[in-house]
Amino acid sequence: MPQKPRARTKIQIRNSETILDAALDVFSQHGFRGATLDQIAEVAGLSKPNLLYYFASKEAIHQALLSELLDTWLDPLRALRADGEPIGEILGYVHRKLEMSRDFPRESRLFANEILQGAPRMMEAITGELKTLVDEKAAVIRDWADDGRIAPVDPYHLIFSIWALTQHYADFDVQVRAVLGPGHDPFAEADIYLDTLFRKLLTPQQEGPAPQTGPAT
Structure with a gap:
């Protein structure tokens, strides 16, 4: 029987929202091509590996x-x-x-x-x-x-x-x-x-x- 996906914790929800808000800043200023994961991580106040824990790629953040x-x-x-x-x-x-x-x-x-x-x-x-x-x-x-x-x-x-x-x-x-x-x-x-x-x-x-x-x- 397939297991149900675990519900996200409050910290995970907050970090996801922080990343998306930071990405909105970066993408709206630089466009998709000009934006980088490093810029998004810096604005979000997270490390790049931590960011990639929530979103697999720049494309995934942009699509969200x-x-x-x-x-x-x-x-x-x-x-x-x-x-x-x-x-x-x-x-x-x-x-x-x-x-x-x-x-x-x-x-x-x-x-x-x-x-x-x-x-x-x-x-x-x-x-x-x-x-x-x-x-x-x-x-x-x-x-x-x-x-x-x-x-x-x-x-x-x-x-x-x-x-x-x-x-x-x-x-x-x-x-x-x-x-x-x-x-x-x-x-x-x-x-x-x-x-x-x-x-x-x-x-x-x-x-x-x-x-x-x-x-x-």
Whole structure:
């Protein structure tokens, strides 16, 4: 009869979490190729042999981070409801994505680095779970546009725009803060700006009466 795997001790759980948190720092700064196990061990405050007791390789650590990240990354889009008020639902998604950039900047840069490398460790997830979810929500947005509840818009490029305009504040945080200068809250200001931008984009134009023309003078 096969033995059940032993439950991990509190120390093992804590050390695993410490390693993953340190690796998130290192990978988000240096990318997968530039990161080393020595760097991760140093940031974690552990020896390299101790680190390898928990994770067999740099690839194993990176894969563990990406697996955790994808589920978190998809949650804001999952929350977009087909039975909600269309503009409110889309703006809610914009705000949730901006909050993620504010609260999880390292995760955003980790994801961006992986995509820039051609997604060698995430391609299956991108073409599978992520694409399936985007297809589902794109169909909802298209139905709203077809029903005249939002202005005509390509749903996929709308989602791409939301990704680009929200994740910019995490991936290019240093540049954003340098250009704005002191005394600014980039995320609070972006929240107002993006709300206005997407609200104007999505609000259907009201057809007014045809302009009257008077006699030529």
